[in-house]
Amino acid sequence: MKVGEELAPLEIAVTRTLIVAGAVASRDYQDVHHDAELAREKGSPDIFMNILTTNGLVGRYVTDHFGPSAVLRRIAIRLGAPNYPGDTMVLSGRVTALGDDGTAEVAIVGANGIGRHVTGTVTISVPEGTA
Numbered sequence: 001m002k003v004g005e006e007l008a009p010l011e012i013a014v015t016r017t018l019i020v021a022g023a024v025a026s027r028d029y030q031d032v033h034h035d036a037e038l039a040r041e042k043g044s045p046d047i048f049m050n051i052l053t054t055n056g057l058v059g060r061y062v063t064d065h066f067g068p069s070a071v072l073r074r075i076a077i078r079l080g081a082p083n084y085p086g087d088t089m090v091l092s093g094r095v096t097a098l099g100d101d102g103t104a105e106v107a108i109v110g111a112n113g114i115g116r117h118v119t120g121t122v123t124i125s126v127p128e129g130t131a
Helices: 016-025 036-041 051-066
Strands: 006-014 071-079 087-098 103-112 115-125
Touching: 006 016, 006 051, 016 051, 051 071, 051 087, 051 103, 051 115, 087 115
Parallel strands: none
Antiparallel strands: 006 087, 071 115, 087 103, 103 115
């Protein structure tokens, strides 16, 4: 692991099932995450992904890259363009810093067809000799 290391991009199909399942799994019952008609009444063209699902996908992306011994220490994300059904989100990342304590900071971007859905940083610990 070194500063500047790029993580391989990950394409995630943004399906209606993924959006609804993520909202239910995170106990986010806001209608804009499962009811298209009510989402439209509130000004959205369709249901959209919640931040907790995005957060989980970002964590999965980083731990998949660094392996099963990696431990997430911090995820700090900001949402931008919504993830609507039928789109694809492409996650990309780059190691931006290494700590003396065995941590790494990874800058993350997740883009879809209308822009950047998520930006942020992930701090991860990777035991020596496993990355």
